[in-house]
Amino acid sequence: MRVIQPFATAGSTVYGAFDPLHDIANICEKHKLWMHVDAAWGGGLLLSRNYSYKLSGIERANSVTWNPHKLMGVPLQCSAILIREKGLLEACNQMQAGYLFQPDKFYNVDFDTGDKTIQCGRHVDVFKLWLMWKAKVGIFMKELIRTLRILFTNVCFWYFPPRLNLIPEGFERDQELQKVSIAPKIKAQMIVEGTAMISYQPCGDKVNFFRMVFSNPATRQTDVDYLIDEIERIGKDL
Numbered sequence: 001m002r003v004i005q006p007f008a009t010a011g012s013t014v015y016g017a018f019d020p021l022h023d024i025a026n027i028c029e030k031h032k033l034w035m036h037v038d039a040a041w042g043g044g045l046l047l048s049r050n051y052s053y054k055l056s057g058i059e060r061a062n063s064v065t066w067n068p069h070k071l072m073g074v075p076l077q078c079s080a081i082l083i084r085e086k087g088l089l090e091a092c093n094q095m096q097a098g099y100l101f102q103p104d105k106f107y108n109v110d111f112d113t114g115d116k117t118i119q120c121g122r123h124v125d126v127f128k129l130w131l132m133w134k135a136k137v138g139i140f141m142k143e144l145i146r147t148l149r150i151l152f153t154n155v156c157f158w159y160f161p162p163r164l165n166l167i168p169e170g171f172e173r174d175q176e177l178q179k180v181s182i183a184p185k186i187k188a189q190m191i192v193e194g195t196a197m198i199s200y201q202p203c204g205d206k207v208n209f210f211r212m213v214f215s216n217p218a219t220r221q222t223d224v225d226y227l228i229d230e231i232e233r234i235g236k237d238l
């Protein structure tokens, strides 16, 4: 059976890769397919003068996911789903419960979100983004554009245990590298010692693969050096 990927990704979680959105939009238009763009990770780049081109074509999507709690640094959680077609969310989600969201208000009820979301009585997550926006428009935007330029980084690397240097470079060594699952142990040891908390992801069936995301403007070279030293310190004994 052929599996067709149901959506386009603008900033994939591990590699930070961007799909060619115009090409995908052309196909979707031709075959009348719904085009959803998962910009959960990469959506914040739309605010970057230098890198917004990576999302070129997103304006042709039917729907977009965007998580300001990632690249924008809004405290967890703040996730948005944006749908082009007006009224669709309401048509899908409204329950018209008589005890909720009465329409006879003194203001324009079009702005009531209650009947438009699947969440009903939950935090208004976007409020945090709105406050941030209000507080920082101006200086903040300038600052953000500057920091985005240097901070949109997924850094992926292998952990290579020193003892594998004893095996000559080649297939056998590659095989050995994949057999020992050291990355999870390094992470666990860091947590136990309380020194750092990092993430790792297997790359396919290959286990010793780390993905570092540097999205915090406060990150300094010394922090990165410290992390690498920690990985080496813990890894060498495993």
Ligand SMILES: *Cc1c(COP(=O)(O)O)cnc(C)c1O
Residues within 6 Å of the ligand: 009, 011, 012, 013, 038, 039, 040, 041, 067, 079
């Ligand atoms: C984080 C992420 C998600 C998940 O978003 P949630 O709001 O946590 O459900 C989806 N897609 C990508 C590419 C992500 O990076």
